[in-house]
Amino acid sequence: MPTVPDLTGKTVFAIDLLSRAYQLFHALPEMTAPDGRPVSVIFGLTRDLLDIIEKRKPDYLFCGMDAAGPTFRHERFEAYKANRAEMPDDLVPQIPLVRRLLEVMGIPCLELPGFEADDVLATLATRVAAAGGTCTIATSDKDARQLLSDRVHLLNLRNNAPLGIPELEAEWAIRPDQVVDFLALVGDAVDNVPGVPGIGPKIASELLQKFGTLEGVLANIDKVSGAKRKENLATHAATA
Numbered sequence: 001m002p003t004v005p006d007l008t009g010k011t012v013f014a015i016d017l018l019s020r021a022y023q024l025f026h027a028l029p030e031m032t033a034p035d036g037r038p039v040s041v042i043f044g045l046t047r048d049l050l051d052i053i054e055k056r057k058p059d060y061l062f063c064g065m066d067a068a069g070p071t072f073r074h075e076r077f078e079a080y081k082a083n084r085a086e087m088p089d090d091l092v093p094q095i096p097l098v099r100r101l102l103e104v105m106g107i108p109c110l111e112l113p114g115f116e117a118d119d120v121l122a123t124l125a126t127r128v129a130a131a132g133g134t135c136t137i138a139t140s141d142k143d144a145r146q147l148l149s150d151r152v153h154l155l156n157l158r159n160n161a162p163l164g165i166p167e168l169e170a171e172w173a174i175r176p177d178q179v180v181d182f183l184a185l186v187g188d189a190v191d192n193v194p195g196v197p198g199i200g201p202k203i204a205s206e207l208l209q210k211f212g213t214l215e216g217v218l219a220n221i222d223k224v225s226g227a228k229r230k231e232n233l234a235t236h237a238a239t240a
Contacts, residue, residue: 007133013058014121015157016139017065017109020045021098023140023158025091038090042097048157049105058136062124063102063109064117118143125152142188145172146179173205181214184240196236198229214240 024044031040052061087095102109110120121137122144128135129151137144140156145168148154154163165176174182185204187195199207207224211217217224218240221233233240 004127004131007059007128007131010059010128010133011056012060012062012124012128012133012135013052013056014061014124014135014137015048015052015063016117016121016137016141016144017063017098018117019139019141020048020157021091021094024048025088025094027158030090037093037097039094039097041091041094042101045098046101049101049107052138056136059133061107062121063107064121064124065109065111066117067111067113067115070114122147128152142183143179146176148176172201174208178208178213181208181217184214185217194236194239196232196240198232203229 021041024041028040028044030038031043033039049061052058099109110124111117112120118139118141121139125135125137125147129149134151134153136153136155137147138155138157140158144154145163148163148165148168150165155161156163168174168176168179172179172182182201182204183193183195185196185199185207186201187193207217208214211220211223218233218237221230221237224230224233
């Protein structure tokens with residue numbers, strides 16, 4: 001194992017690259033290079049990176065990208081992301097240009113076969129925190145909320161809205177360690193994760209506040225209010 005540097009007082013910024021590319025693709029008007037290639041994402045990402053470097057001044061800056069091919073999640077759950085549409089035709093030719101942009105700017109792009117960018121960025125954030133630094137992950141992915149701590153924060157570049165533990169508590173009324181169980185109950189249509197029918201964010205929060213964990217909820221179904229809710233939790237326990 002390589003020696004982890006002392007990152008005390010250091011700031012690390014990490015970008016979920018494809019997530020941001022999709023945001024920019026849908027937010028910006030069409031732009032083309034002289035040869036006709038679409039370049040709106042390149043324009044938007046260049047602006048983002050320069051803004052981060054000049055205004056936020058992180059000590060380290062990384063990007064994370066999904067590697068080609070399936071991940072360990074597909075092995076565990078065949079229907080994972082089964083409803084995800086193909087990448088838009090005008091975005092496909094911009095991805096090599098995105099890689100070239102990062103190469104020119106000297107910004108590392110981290111990826112690993114069998115894993116998503118989320119996994120790589122989560123590993124980075126965890127190691128940064130353990131080494132005494134602070135890490136901001138630029139992502140809108142709800143799964144990343146489980147990483148929140150006094151040393152790990154999230155930022156949505158779409159609206160520059162920061163998200164930390166107080167914001168999580170205000171929105172979902174749970175702790176970071178309850179995020180996985182919250183999403184197991186509610187489900188996630190984006191990833192085709194089914195959840196438990198009839199359990200929305202408000203009810204999931206109430207159940208986790210009362211019983212602590214998914215296991216706690218399932219062990220106390222008899223104490224949950226509502227006959228249909230009890231039935232759904234019992235029927236879909238294994239799925240959750």
